[in-house]
Amino acid sequence: MTVMQSIEDVRTILLSYIESSDTPRDALKRAEFKQLYGMVSTLPVQERAAYGRRVNDLRGELEVAIATRESAIEDASVQSIDVTAPWDVNSVPLSLLPTEQGTQHPLTRELENVVDIFTRMGFEAIESRQIDDDFHMFGALNFPENHPARDGYDTFRTEEGFIPPAHTSTMQHRILKDGKAKLEAGGQIAAVSYGRVFRNEDVDATHEHTFYQCEGVFVSESATLGEMLGTLRAFFEEYYGQSLKIKTQPAYFPFVEPGLEFAIEKPAALGGKPGEWLEMLGCGMIHPEVLRAAGIDPIVYRGFAWGGGIERLVMLKYNIEDLRHFESGKLAFLRKFVS
C-alpha cells in the first residue's frame, strides 16, 4: 500500500464517519487521522513536504465537512413553535419590561424638540436622506465639479458613486423645487430638513463620522438677511427660554451669498457669562444659482438658509464629554436620559 493511498483510505473512512456522527468533530481525534502525522518521520526526506501538504489538504476538507455536518445537526434540532399563540405552552402570560428602565435617545429627543419649535414657527419638517447623489449633495448647490470647497466636506463615496450626504442641505434642492408652486401662488417656502449626515473623519471625543444636522430654508419675495438673523435668534431664544445676544462672522459656503457663521451669547442656563459666545451654525442668503437650479427666479424671489449640528445642543445641555457615546449603544449612557 502506498503512502498516498493510505491517505485516501483514511479520507474515505473519516468522511463517512462525519456524515453519520452526532459528534463529527471527533473525527479529527481518531487514531486513523493521528497516525497519518506519525508516518511523516518514516518517509524519505524528499517526500515529506508533498506528504505534509496532502495531509493538510485533507484536514481542510474534513473541517469543511465537519462544519457542514454540525450545522445540519444544529438545524435538525430546531423545533417550530406556535407563533400564533400569545405565550408558550405550559407558560404564563408575559409582561413588558419595567417602564422606569425605558429611555429615549437624547439625540432623537432633542431633534423632536428642535423640529417642534420650527414647526410652531411655521416651518414644515422633512427628514433628510442617508444616501444621495452628487447632484443633490453638491451640483445643485453651486459646487462645481472639482471645486476646492468640496474638500471641506470629506465625503464618503460608494462604488456606484452615491454619496452619504455630508450635510442636510442635500435636501435643499428638493425643498425648493417642491415649494416653487407655493411660492408662485403668492406663498413662501419655509421648511427644515433634519437627519443623519456623514463625514470621512477619524473618531475621537470631539469628532464623529456620523452626526445629526438640522437645516432650514426660507424663500419669499422679500426675505432679507436681517430676517434670517431674526429667525435664528427667535429659534434660540425659544430653545433656551431667554433673550439672547447674537453675533456673526463672514464665512464661505458656495450655496449662499453672503455666507455667515452665527453665534449666540452663552445662555445663563448653560452657565454662560457675558462675552462668552457659542458658534451654533452656518447660514446665508441662498445663492441665486441655487434658486435658479430649482427653477425659481432669483430676480423675483430671495431666500435664506442655515444648518447646524444637533449633538452640540445636546452636549451643551447635559455636559456630555464624549461625542462617541451617542452611537455606542451603551445602556450605561442611554439610561441616564430617563424621561
Place this chain on the structure above:
Amino acid sequence: MIISTNWLKKFTDIDMPIDELATLIGARLVEIEEVIDLGAKYKDVVIAKVIECGPLEGSDHLNVTKLDDGGSVKDVERDENGFVQVVCGAPNVRAGQFIAWLPPRAIVPNTYGDAEPFVLGARKLRGVMSNGMIASARELDLFDEHEGILVLDDDLNPGDSFVKVYELDDYLLDIENKSLTHRPDTFGIIGFAREVAAISGKAFKTPKWLADVTTDFGKVKTEIIAPKISIENPELSARFEAVVLRGGDGSQQSPLLIQTYLARVGMRPINALVDATNYLMMSTGQPMGIYDYDKVLTLSADATICVRSGRAGEKLGLLDGRTIELAPEDIVVAAGETAIGLAGAMGAANTVVDATTKNIMIEAATFNLYNLRSTQMRHGIFSEAITRFTKGQPAPLTAPVLADVVHLISEWTGAVQISEVAEAYPKKSETPVIHTTIEAINNTLGSEFTVDEIMTTLQNVEFHTDMNKKTGELAVVAPYWRGDIHIAEDIIEEVGRLNGFDSIAPKLPLRDFTAVSPSDFDELRAKLRTALVRAGANEVLTYSFIHGDILQKSGQKLENSYRITNSISPDLQYYRQSLTPSLLNVIHPNVKQGYDNFAVFELNKSHPKSQGLTVEDVPRELDMLALTVTNKKAQLGSPYYQARKMLDYVGESLGLDFAYEAILSEEEDPTAAPFEYRRSATVRDGATGISLGIVGEYKKSVARAFKLPSYSAGFEVESRALFEAAQKQAVSYVPLSRYPSVERDICFQVADTIHYGQIIELAETALAEMDLQSGVSPIDIYQPENGTTKNITIRIKLTANDRTLTGDEVSGLVQKIADGVIATTQAIVI
C-alpha cells in the same frame, strides 16, 4: 495661515488695540484661532557687541568673550570697563560682531511658553564666570540654525533692543483660512491689509509697484535672447513669464530683518534668492520659481520653455529627491522635451540652483487651480506656494511681482538682469461690470445704507463705482485681484460684510396665518418611541455603515449592500441592509457590563441594494423599526413570545391589532436573514392585511456569532408600513349595551399540530354569526410532558344589545362555538 500685524502695518495704519483688531477681523473677515504675542518672547534679548574673544584655557571649543551691552542690563557682574563676561561654545563667534545676548534671568525664547521654561543664570564654566549666553537662531526660535550663534547686522549699537530693531514687538494672528478659499488676494499680506483697512472704515491704496500691472524694468542691458515660451493649452496656464539674471548662486543671505519676517509667518529662510520669492509670495500671494538657467540650456539650447500636460509614463525627479510618475492632469514646465518642474508644486532636480549656478531664470505664472489641486492630492505636496495657486491667483499679478523680485534679488545679491521678460499670455480675462441698485442691496440685507456709505465701502477696497443718479443704478467693477466677484449678490455681500453684518437689525419675517402641522410620519415615530420607552426598552442609534463581518454574521449577502470605497475604517465598509444586525452587535457588550434583562430598539433607515432606485435615480431608503430583547437568565417559555408581546404593545399603542403567521420556508430577504424562520412569524396588520415585517428568534449561528444570551428575540418592521396601517385604521364604535356580560371558559384538547390561532379564528367565525358583542381571550395553554395533544383554554365574553342572556342561551351559544372549533380541529372539549 499666520498673519503678522507688524507686516500689515507696513501697508495700512492700525491704531486700535490688538483684541479690538482681532474681534473686528473675526466679525468682518475671517475667524482668528489664536493671537500670539511675539514681543513677550523676546523682551529679555539684548543686542551686544563682542569686544574680546579668546579661547577658554583647558577647553578645545569654548571661548571667553567680553560683551558691550551699553550698560543696559542691571544687576549683572561687569569688569572694570563695564563689559560682561560670557562663555560661548559656538565656532563662529568673533570679536567685533553684534550678537543677541540672553542675560541672566532671561528666558531662552525657544522654551518660552513651555511648562518649565529655561531661565538663564550666571554660572561658572570650567572655573570661569559666564553671564547668560549668546544665542543661536534656534534658541531665539527664529529658524532651525544651530551651527553657531546668530550674527546680527553690523550697523547697530550696543544695548539696542533686539525686539525693536527686528520689529519683533509683533502680534501674530493664526487665521482659519478655510473660509478664505475663494479669496486668493487675502493670501498675501497686502490683500489682507486692504481688508483690514476697509473693515476699520479706511480707504486702502495698493502700493504703486503692485498697482502697475505692466512688466516694466525701464532700460535693460540685454545680453542674451530671452527664453521662448509657449503654453500647450490656455486652460493649463493663463500666463507664464520668465526672465534671466546673471549672478545669484544661492550663497548669499537675505537681510536678517527679512529672515525674521519669513520665520515668524512659518517660512524657513533659505538664501537670498528663495527668500526674495517667498517674501513677495507672502506679500502678494504670487508664488514664483527659480531655475539654474545654464542647466536649462543643456536641456534646450535655445531655451524653449513649454507649459504642458504630464505625459503617460513620464517620470520627474523632484528637488526633494523623490521621483514621481506624472499623470495627464499634472502640469509641467519643460525645457525642450524635458520637464524641469512640476508646475506650481515643486522644481525638478535637473535644474536646481546650487553652488555652481551662474545664471538664474525666474518664473512668474498662473496655473489651472483644478489641475494643481489634483497634483497636490496625487503627489502629497502641501507647500505655501501650491496652497496659494489652488485658490486661483490672477494673471495680471505676475508682472508687477516679477518686476519686484528682480529688483529685490539685484539689491540683495548684486545679480543683473540680462534678458528681456519672456511671456506667453494666451488667456486674458475680462473684469465684468456688475449692475445693482442701492435698493437691491438694502432689500437683500434688510439694511438702511445710504448711497454714500455704499460707495465709500466699495471704494475703500478699490472697487470702481459709478452711480447713475437718474436711474439709481450702480455699476461696479472689481479690481483684477477679486476673481470672486461675479454677480450683484457678491457686491451685496461686500457691503454687508465690510460694514459688519452685526450692524443689521434682526427682525422676523412676516408670514400668513396658516397653521403648519407636524409631519404625520414624524408623529407616528414619536408615538412608537413613547410606547417602546413605556414598554421598558432603550432607544439606541447605531451607525448606518457596518463592517462586512456583521453582514456575514447576520447571514446577509455582501453584494446586497452599497459599499463605501474610501472609508477610513473597515467598520464603515457597507451600508446596512436592516437594523437588526446593528442591534445584535450591541447586546453582548451590554450583557458584559452587567445588564441582564433589557430591550434595545432603533428607528432608522436601511438601504438594501435590492430595493433599487427611486424616480430620482437614488437608492430607495426603508424606514425601519427594530427591537431586540434579551435575558441572560433562563426564562419559562420561548423568547419569541417576549418579543411578540412588545410588538403587540406597539400595535395597541397605535390602535392596531397585529396578525402573526408561521413562515414555511427560508425567504430571500435581508431583513429576515438573521431570524430562524421556524421560530419566527411574519407580521401583518390584522385589519388591512398590510405586511409589516418579522418577529422571532435568531438563527443559532447568528446567536453564536453575536454571543447572544439564549433568551434573545426581536422584531424588525417597516415603520412606513405601520404608518400606512395606522392611517387607514378607523375607530369602529358600537353603542355600549345596557345589559350585563357573561363570560365562559372553554378548554379544547387538540393535537399539538393545531395552532392557537386556528382555534381563535374558528371561535371568532362562529361568534360573527351571532348578533352579539363578544370577545375571545386566552386563559391557558398546557401540554403534558411527551404528550401529543395540548389543552387550549379560552374565555368567551358575550353581551346582547337588547336583553340579559339566560344561562341556557349562553350554554347553547358556547356549544355552537365549540362545535365550530371541533368540526375543523377534531378537538375534544374537556
